[in-house]
Every structure is written in structure tokens, then in C-alpha cells.
Amino acid sequence: MSRTEVDVPPGSGPPPKDDTAFFGQPRGLLTLSGLEVWERFSFLGMQAILVLYFADTVAHGGMGMSSGTAASVSAAYGTLVYLVSVAGGWLADRILGSYRAVLWGGIVIACGHYAMAVPTAAMTWAGLGLISAGTGLLKPNVATMVGKLYRTDDERRDAGFALYYMAINIGAFAGPLITGWLGDHRGWQWGFSAAAIGMTFGLIQYVAGRRHLAGRKHAAEFALAPDAMCRAVRLIVAGTAAVALLATLLAAADRLTMDFVDLLTLISVIAPVLYFAVMFASPRVTAEERGRLRPYIVLFLASTVFNFILFQAYSTMMLLAASNAETTLLGYDFPASWYASAPAAFSSQTMSLWFLSLALANGIQAQTVKLYDDVSKPAYFGVNGALAVAAGLAVMAAAPWLRRTMHPVH
Numbered sequence: 001m002s003r004t005e006v007d008v009p010p011g012s013g014p015p016p017k018d019d020t021a022f023f024g025q026p027r028g029l030l031t032l033s034g035l036e037v038w039e040r041f042s043f044l045g046m047q048a049i050l051v052l053y054f055a056d057t058v059a060h061g062g063m064g065m066s067s068g069t070a071a072s073v074s075a076a077y078g079t080l081v082y083l084v085s086v087a088g089g090w091l092a093d094r095i096l097g098s099y100r101a102v103l104w105g106g107i108v109i110a111c112g113h114y115a116m117a118v119p120t121a122a123m124t125w126a127g128l129g130l131i132s133a134g135t136g137l138l139k140p141n142v143a144t145m146v147g148k149l150y151r152t153d154d155e156r157r158d159a160g161f162a163l164y165y166m167a168i169n170i171g172a173f174a175g176p177l178i179t180g181w182l183g184d185h186r187g188w189q190w191g192f193s194a195a196a197i198g199m200t201f202g203l204i205q206y207v208a209g210r211r212h213l214a215g216r217k218h219a220a221e222f223a224l225a226p227d228a229m230c231r232a233v234r235l236i237v238a239g240t241a242a243v244a245l246l247a248t249l250l251a252a253a254d255r256l257t258m259d260f261v262d263l264l265t266l267i268s269v270i271a272p273v274l275y276f277a278v279m280f281a282s283p284r285v286t287a288e289e290r291g292r293l294r295p296y297i298v299l300f301l302a303s304t305v306f307n308f309i310l311f312q313a314y315s316t317m318m319l320l321a322a323s324n325a326e327t328t329l330l331g332y333d334f335p336a337s338w339y340a341s342a343p344a345a346f347s348s349q350t351m352s353l354w355f356l357s358l359a360l361a362n363g364i365q366a367q368t369v370k371l372y373d374d375v376s377k378p379a380y381f382g383v384n385g386a387l388a389v390a391a392g393l394a395v396m397a398a399a400p401w402l403r404r405t406m407h408p409v410h
Contacts, residue, residue: 025160026149031209032142033167038202039106040168042113042195043135045175049183049191050074051319061119061188067319071369075362076261077128078311079268082359084136086271089144091137095229098141098148099213105137106203113196117189127192129247145213261366268363272300272356298398305391307361309384312369
């Protein structure tokens with residue numbers, strides 16, 4: 001009897017090659033792409049109006065923060081999302097399994113958006129915490145599930161991922177348009193409600209299409225032993241409770257914003273340093289692999305600089321659009337948040353380090369955007385542009401060394 005017959009229960013492996021119901025692709029791709037449309041709609045739709053909500057006056061339904069503080073807190077939220085995402089893949093592999101990790105992540109995200117639709121500061125902070133935790137579970141695992149829809153020799157894989165990323169871009173484009181218009185014309189909570197409803201739609205179609213997903217009957221691919229799993233669950237529950245208690249105490253002392261921002265920035269700097277140190281020191285890493293890690297540091301730093309500038313599309317650039325950009329076209333006023341409808345998508349493995357570069361970019365941004373109110377706008381964005389050019393030239397100069405040291409990896 002073959003290994004496939006022994007080890008792979010029905011419903012746990014990739015579907016047959018003759019599953020071509022979705023534009024020649026497996027039906028499960030429609031389920032996962034539909035989920036990502038609504039997840040990106042809700043996540044980026046909410047993020048497009050978040051900094052504007054923070055900076056708006058209390059009388060107009062906002063939080064009444066200064067522009068620099070609003071941008072800093074918004075960036076800290078992004079830091080938290082990507083820090084939690086580092087743990088999301090591990091939880092799926094060891095405890096939950098990909099299907100349940102994505103399902104519970106989506107449920108927590110929806111709860112977070114519904115919480116933000118309640119017009120109080122306490123529910124805003126609670127909602128952001130829930131969205132961060134849920135995104136950390138969902139984001140690292142959906143692309144993995146897409147890969148499991150295909151056998152290793154299936155030539156449809158590249159086209160399937162192209163459709164998947166197209167779905168991401170559709171959600172990323174539509175989200176800011178709808179939540180931005182509602183937030184600007186009906187109130188911020190209407191925009192947050194639209195994000196919540198969008199995530200709910202995504203969950204409904206995800207559950208409805210679960211029978212088409214490969215591996216749906218597996219719990220966790222590399223599940224811990226029962227005793228180790230119990231210990232891990234206890235530690236996770238205790239850690240979550242401790243973080244929630246710390247956030248509550250900081251909020252009660254009116255110190256949640258900037259103290260918490262500074263803490264997240266510190267963690268975002270320390271985490272990748274420790275991660276690289278452990279990988280370099282590990283006896284399980286061969287000399288050849290260790291040699292290829294060195295150029296990855298250069299790419300990691302380049303990613304950090306790139307995303308440091310990119311993520312300001314949802315902080316300082318949004319504030320600039322609200323106060324300095326023309327928002328009238330042919331006599332029609334459109335929200336500043338519509339400037340965020342430029343789609344973007346990221347995904348790959350060594351996923352943990354990649355997410356840490358995104359977290360570090362947001363952590364650095366959380367500190368630098370505090371200067372937004374203190375310097376002229378041309379100087380602020382001019383420095384960003386110069387930094388991008390310098391980083392690009394540095395990577396170009398290092399390209400020959402990167403090719404040599406990463407060979408045969410391309």
C-alpha cells in the first residue's frame with residue numbers, strides 16, 4: 001500500500017487535477033480568493049480611515065489627536081498586526097491547523113470591526129487589538145492553503161496564485177473607496193461597520209466552500225504532543241491575558257497611546273535581531289545555509305526601508321491628502337481616504353522574517369511620524385524620497401555580492 005493511501009485521509013490532500021470549476025482552477029481557489037477579497041476590503045478599508053478618525057475632532061466623532069500622534073498610533077497598530085502574524089503560522093502548524101486558524105482569525109477580525117463601530121474610545125482600542133490578533137492568525141495561512149490546492153507537478157499553480165493576488169487587489173482597491181465615502185459622509189462608525197459587514201461576508205462564503213479546501217480534515221500538520229499542546233495553550237492564554245491587562249492598566253492611566261507605541265517599536269527592533277541571532281547560532285543551520293542568511297539581512301533591511309515609506313500611505317500621506325490635496329473632481333468632493341486605493345499584496349516563506357521586516361518598518365514609522373507636525377511637509381517627504389533613493393542605490397551596489405552568496409537560490 002502506498003504512503004499516500006496510508007498517511008493521507010480522504011479530504012486531506014490536494015484535489016484531483018480534473019477539478020477545473022473556477023476558470024480552470026480548483027474550486028477551493030474561489031473560496032480562498034473570495035475570503036481574501038473581503039478580508040483586504042475590511043482591513044485596508046478600515047486602515048484607510050483610521051488615521052483620519054484619530055486626527056478628527058471629538059465634536060466631529062473622532063479621537064481628537066494631533067496629526068503626529070494619530071500617525072504614530074496608526075503605525076503602531078500596523079506593527080502589532082505583523083508582530084502577531086509571526087506567531088500565526090506557528091499556531092496553525094502546531095495547534096489549530098490552517099483551516100481553523102483562518103476561520104477563528106476571521107471571526108476575531110469581524111468582532112474587532114464590530115467593536116470599532118461602537119463610538120467609544122474603549123471599544124476602539126479593544127477593536128484594534130482584536131483585529132491585530134485575528135489578522136495574525138489569518139494572514140500567514142491563507143496563501144499556504146492556496147498552495148495546498150495544487151500538487152507539486154500541477155502547472156496551474158502560477159496562474160492560480162495570479163488569480164488569488166488579483167482578488168487581494170480587488171479588495172484592497174474597493175475597501176478604501178466604500179469605507180472612505182461612508183466615513184466622510186455618514187460618520188467614521190459607518191465606515192467601520194462596512195468593514196465589519198465585509199469580513200462577515202468573507203467568513204460566510206469561506207465556511208460555505210470549506211468542502212473544496214485541501215487538508216480540511218487535518219487539525220495541525222505538525223501538531224504538538226498532547227502534553228506539550230496543553231502547556232502551549234496555557235502559556236498562550238496567560239500571555240494574552242497579561243497583554244490585555246497591561247493594555248487596560250495603560251488605558252486607565254491614560255498612558256495607552258504613546259507608551260504603548262514606544263513599547264511596540266522596541267519589540268519590533270529586538271525581535272528580528274533575536275531571530276537572526278538564533279538562526280545563525282543554531283546547530284541545525286548548515287554552513288551553506290548560514291552563508292545565504294547574510295545576504296538575506298541586506299534584503300531584510302531593504303524591505304524595511306521600502307515598507308517604512310509604503311506604509312505611510314495610511315498615515316502621513318493620508319493626513320497630507322486630507323489637508324493639502326485637491327479632493328474635488330468635476331465638482332464632486334471625494335474623501336481623502338480614496339488616495340489609499342492603490343492595491344498592494346505581500347506573501348512568501350520565510351514568512352516569519354518577512355513579517356518582522358514589516359513590523360520593524362511600522363515600528364520605525366511610529367517614531368518618525370511624530371515629526372510630521374514639527375517640520376515642513378517638503379522637508380519631511382523630501383527626506384523620505386532621499387532615503388528611498390539611497391536604499392535603492394545601496395541594493396543595486398550590493399547586487400553582485402547578493403547573487404554570488406545566494407547562489408543557487410534565485
